[in-house]
Amino acid sequence: MEYDRNTGLDEKEEITMIELKASIGLLLLAGLLGRSKGNLRSLWRTSPLESPIFKATISKSRFDKIMSCLRFDDKRTREERKQADKFAAIREIWSDFQDKLKTCYTPGLDLTIDEQLLGYWGKCPFRQFIPKKPDKYGLKFWLCVDAESYYVLNAFPYIGRQPGQEKQKHIGESVVLELLKPFYDSNRNVTMDNFFTSVPLAKNLQTKNLTLIGTLRKNKSEISMEFLSNKTREVGSSLFGFEDNLTLVSFVPKQNKAVLLLSSKHHDNQVDNKTGKPIIVLDYNKTKRAVDTVDQMCHNIQ
Numbered sequence: 001m002e003y004d005r006n007t008g009l010d011e012k013e014e015i016t017m018i019e020l021k022a023s024i025g026l027l028l029l030a031g032l033l034g035r036s037k038g039n040l041r042s043l044w045r046t047s048p049l050e051s052p053i054f055k056a057t058i059s060k061s062r063f064d065k066i067m068s069c070l071r072f073d074d075k076r077t078r079e080e081r082k083q084a085d086k087f088a089a090i091r092e093i094w095s096d097f098q099d100k101l102k103t104c105y106t107p108g109l110d111l112t113i114d115e116q117l118l119g120y121w122g123k124c125p126f127r128q129f130i131p132k133k134p135d136k137y138g139l140k141f142w143l144c145v146d147a148e149s150y151y152v153l154n155a156f157p158y159i160g161r162q163p164g165q166e167k168q169k170h171i172g173e174s175v176v177l178e179l180l181k182p183f184y185d186s187n188r189n190v191t192m193d194n195f196f197t198s199v200p201l202a203k204n205l206q207t208k209n210l211t212l213i214g215t216l217r218k219n220k221s222e223i224s225m226e227f228l229s230n231k232t233r234e235v236g237s238s239l240f241g242f243e244d245n246l247t248l249v250s251f252v253p254k255q256n257k258a259v260l261l262l263s264s265k266h267h268d269n270q271v272d273n274k275t276g277k278p279i280i281v282l283d284y285n286k287t288k289r290a291v292d293t294v295d296q297m298c299h300n301i302q
Contacts, residue, residue: 015066022057023066029053040067086125086159094156101153102182110147111183111190113176114291115140115158118298126159134299143294144179147191147287150294154179172196177204184208189265191287202246202264211265213284216248218260223248229258236276240269249278 030040033051043050044060072093081088119135120127128140144154156178161168168174172195180190189211197214199222205212218228227239227250235255241248247263263280270279 015069019058019062019066023063023070026054026057026063083163086162087157098154098156101155105146105149105151105153107146107151107153107183107188108148109188110287111153111180111188112145112147112287112290113179113190113192113196114143114145114288115195116143116291116295116298117141126157128158142175142179143291144190145290145294147290150290150297152294154182173198173201173204176201180205180208180210183210186210189213189287191284191290193288197262199246199262202262203244206245206264211263213261213263213265213280213287215284216260216262218258223260227258227260229256231256233258238269238271238278240278242267247280249280251278251281 026043027040029051030043035043041060041064043054044063073089078089081091085091087094117128117130117133117135117138117140119138121137124139126139127137129137130140140158141155142158143152145152176190176192176196185208187209190205190213192212192214194215194217197212197216198220202212202214216223224241227241227248229252233239233252235252237252239250245264245267247266247268249261249263249269250258251261252258259281261278261280261284263283265283266280271277272279272282275282
């Protein structure tokens with residue numbers, strides 16, 4: 001136990017469950033107060049600007065001691081386990097966290113899958129650099145989120161290839177199938193962007209009683225030339241294609257630009273009378289921002 005290794009016999013005082021729960025609760029409170037990135041010890045300062053609940057709950061010295069001994073992994077076997085799993089240090093607690101996400105909430109009929117980059121500048125073998133993201137450097141997670149409540153239903157980190165693993169193929173499809181395992185045969189719909197969307201994935205999900213709405217990259221071999229952008233297509237026009245219970249729509253939002261969406265949920269060429277946009281586009285826009293909202297909420301409390 002980390003406490004036994006870090007504490008001498010003369011100063012050893014058993015950590016009670018009440019103290020442990022109180023310390024973890026204060027960590028959660030610090031996050032809610034937007035203080036998780038600062039020096040937590042400053043929360044014990046005597047100042048009218050600081051919440052008195054920290055000093056009233058536990059002394060600063062006792063909190064520091066508990067934090068120095070708090071571990072969720074056995075360091076004695078970690079290096080051996082990392083030879084096969086780069087995520088070994090927190091694999092066990094993350095798996096428990098995933099299980100709780102699934103059991104504590106029943107989602108609605110619409111799910112969203114996307115990536116999230118959580119800012120992190122420390123040393124990590126799978127830290128990512130994504131220049132278009134606000135944090136740029138961080139840990140990338142794949143998320144499955146309830147489209148209405150923004151509750152995270154399932155998530156796991158992108159850690160690249162494991163030691164000895166061959167080069168990964170069809171990453172997007174593998175991620176979607178892994179995230180949706182708890183929802184197979186639930187007749188739900190999942191919305192995703194063009195990194196994930198493909199015709200084979202849509203057909204695969206159909207066998208699991210799940211539907212898909214997603215933007216589609218224009219370089220897919222199954223897309224006919226007439227669905228792509230050209231100068232002759234009228235702004236606001238839509239072109240539909242139907243095959244194997246799948247619907248492809250090409251919508252022209254502005255001159256010489258076409259947006260492609262694939263759906264296994266819609267089976268007609270219905271267009272909204274007010275906006276002139278296909279219903280597929282409206283449903284996509286309605287459900288696509290769930291992960292973006294989660295990301296925004298995470299940044300607001302940092």
